[in-house]
Amino acid sequence: MKKDDYYPIIFKRKSIRNYDLNPLDNNILKEISEEFDNLIPLYSNINTEIKIISTEDVKQRFMKKAPHYLAVFSDTSEGYLTNVGFMLQQMDLFFSSNGIGSCWQGIPIPKAEILNGSNLKFIILMAFGKPLDPLYRDSMNEFKRNPIEKISKVTGADNLLEAAKLAPSATNSQPWFFTGNDSAINVYSIKPNFLKAMVVNKYIPIDVGISIYHLKVAAEHFGKTTEIIFDKDEKKDSPKGYTYYATLKFSME
Incomplete structure (x- = not known):
């Protein structure tokens, strides 16, 4: 999977809410998980953890399902939420540059077994998968x-x-x-x-x-x-x- 200049992607990316619920290929999921090690933190002293979980691992509340989610955990040092935003947006642009749809998810939360599987605080989810809607905007006017x-x-x-x-x-x-x-x-x-x-x-x-x-x-x-x-x-x-x-x-x- 490529990691090009994300600047052009910023001007056409969009949040994808409709997904093919079939799981992505395991090799693709492996490459996605490997990308976690390349993420640049805003604050290097803050411990974070990112897990790939399935739709069955999430309590769905008022949101359409996706085949996969990134579940993000962090310690609560000063600036931890800003650090999560800075880091996870790298994944959002990584997905978009590789033909994968994604969307920040503020409402759904993982089920108890996922929450209990980390010593850090759960922060937020990001849905991802093969998009059923067009991946990119046709025009800047759509923003x-x-x-x-x-x-x-x-x-x-x-x-x-x-x-x-x-x-x-x-x-x-x-x-x-x-x-x-x-x-x-x-x-x-x-x-x-x-x-x-x-x-x-x-x-x-x-x-x-x-x-x-x-x-x-x-x-x-x-x-x-x-x-x-x-x-x-x-x-x-x-x-x-x-x-x-x-x-x-x-x-x-």
Whole structure:
């Protein structure tokens, strides 16, 4: 299975919800599991575990079935949800670049025997399998995303932010916000109102992790190296109504 530049995939990927329920070939599943070792964490000190499980291993709640799921577990160190978003989006783009459909699943959970099989906390599922719907979007117009000027105060980095804004998010809430310039971008989330927070609070850090990975992919596509840091001063000076997550520093290779 290939692992090409994911940048073009970002602009045509979509969440697949209808699957052929026949299992994928065992050799393909083996290659998928081997890809777990290649995932880059956002925080190297956080322990994570990813398992491939079947549709019979999942409590189905209000979601269509898929033949396979990635079940993600993590310790609960600071930043663990953002780390999961950053890592699992690598699998989402890996699937899409190899003709496999996938979709983040925030509602279903594994059955007890799967949950009890890990010493880490269960975080989220990702469905995957052979898609019954078209794998890619026909047009950028199919994305329902906020314009860059609504999510950013950055100038001179639209080529990076276009990729970041296309990140998937729970209920398409698009919680991210960016400040900085073309050499350093600070990543925030917008704090939701009370009612919205009841639905999306758990997922916001995951969604932000996804957008951070999209930024990294875009930067590397345009020949930049990326250093991701946690800036205590930026956190302290966060604008009212925003939560700081990370700063991406860019330099030319």
